[in-house]
Amino acid sequence: MSATRRRELVLEAATRVFGDEGYAGATTDKVARAAGVSQPYVVRIFGTKENLFLEVMERAGNRLLAAFTEEIARIDSELALPHRLGLRYVTMLQDRGLVLSLMHGFALGADPVIGASARCGFMNIYRLVVNEGGFTPAEAYQFLAGGMMINTMLGLRMGDEFDTDPDVRDLLREAFPEKLDVFLAVTRSHQERA
Amino acid sequence: MSATRRRELVLEAATRVFGDEGYAGATTDKVARAAGVSQPYVVRIFGTKENLFLEVMERAGNRLLAAFTEEIARIDSELALPHRLGLRYVTMLQDRGLVLSLMHGFALGADPVIGASARCGFMNIYRLVVNEGGFTPAEAYQFLAGGMMINTMLGLRMGDEFDTDPDVRDLLREAFPEKLDVFLAVTRSHQERA
């Protein structure tokens, strides 16, 4: 297999593993097994575990930027842009690890390397919606706050309790006015842990 | 020193360490040194590292519940309750590790033990503002979303970039309409990492 193709496969596996276990909790061995290669080979490709995580975060950030950019460019919709970006974001949760890896990175701001990268990635989204999407700072804040709430619902696997707790039902209905089905499909399908 | 007093000291230290490094990233040895005791003694008190983290999360959740309960009971203020709870929350950021430890827990929903505890703690806050504070589900969602956004700004140590990036300034002004000074004081003081 070509180096770039293998690289991409490992990045996808790493995104899932980091999303579930966090940076420190994930191991290069788990990533390797998820990707179907040997542990030393993962290290060989990315140099260090830290670097692998940085690439996972960068890739996730770029995917979000690309999707939002695409949505901003659309002119065939009657819906308001904040609304459309929200729907698009929920759709992207299907790549569960993508958002979860970012969330783990967002909590590691104290780390000089990971923190710097995470801050940069976050601000890139802010800048996009303000500069290209025409959001006011207040609108951008509102939009990002909704996103962080969604991240939290995903991180908590809150969908697991949708059927058993009526309060969870109420809260999730509020958080996902139109895309509740997508959220539930994403959250409830898997169950892991070493 | 009495067992309960020592226990509390270790819990405080653990809250700081877990907040900075996350569950897996933190070590019982770092907690021990932060508390000024030996590593085996930390394990002796709490049994396992997992159990220590659970107690840290529980303690943090209870502190939030207590503060919000107190604020709900107040009758001498003209400000609306959501506003007052928001201000109160920002004040509590001074215990930086408290909120950060919770945030790390919120991202570990895939873990059967930690996830269950984290979901429970989160829903306790939701239930409090709905049942005791009289929030509608929509108001509760709005309130919690703001909280998650604040957590993210704290986790990212966004305050570090307040002076160097005008976009960060705009965003933080939006996130902390009145308590920006408190947030900056909390975020900028420390810098660590093993």
Added chain:
DNA sequence: GTCTATAGGATGATAGAC
């Protein structure tokens, strides 16, 4: 490109003394 073998360094937990 990809693997096996393994070095080297933590880390959580236990045993047992004081």
Added chain:
DNA sequence: GTCTATCATCCTATAGAC
């Protein structure tokens, strides 16, 4: 109550073969 000593495990990274 609290420590020192230590074991067993795990994990990142390197060496080197195919």
